[in-house]
Amino acid sequence: MALSLAHALEFPGKLRPNKETYLNMQMIYYPGFTIGGMVGEAGGLLATLALLWATENAVAWRLILAALFCLLVMHAVIGW
Numbered sequence: 001m002a003l004s005l006a007h008a009l010e011f012p013g014k015l016r017p018n019k020e021t022y023l024n025m026q027m028i029y030y031p032g033f034t035i036g037g038m039v040g041e042a043g044g045l046l047a048t049l050a051l052l053w054a055t056e057n058a059v060a061w062r063l064i065l066a067a068l069f070c071l072l073v074m075h076a077v078i079g080w
Contacts, residue, residue, distance in 0.1 A: 003036050045071055 010029075014022060048071060052064045 003033055003040060007033070041075070045075075 014025070017025065045068070048064065048068045052061065052068060055061045055064055
């Protein structure tokens with residue numbers, strides 16, 4: 001969520017420069033958001049797996065399993 005929030009907070013500042021300057025600025029942001037996104041998504045999957053492993057309540061376990069399934073489907077759909 002931090003990367004999404006950072007992206008949203010940067011938006012007003014990205015509207016100010018002209019097209020050429022904006023495209024040059026994107027070269028600065030792109031690697032950071034790519035690396036942060038990959039680490040964040042992988043961390044989310046690992047955290048969900050850890051939570052699934054640590055949960056003893058059957059109802060909570062099924063809900064966490066459904067959440068994990070949804071994360072995996074999301075990654076399959078977007079081509080991760």
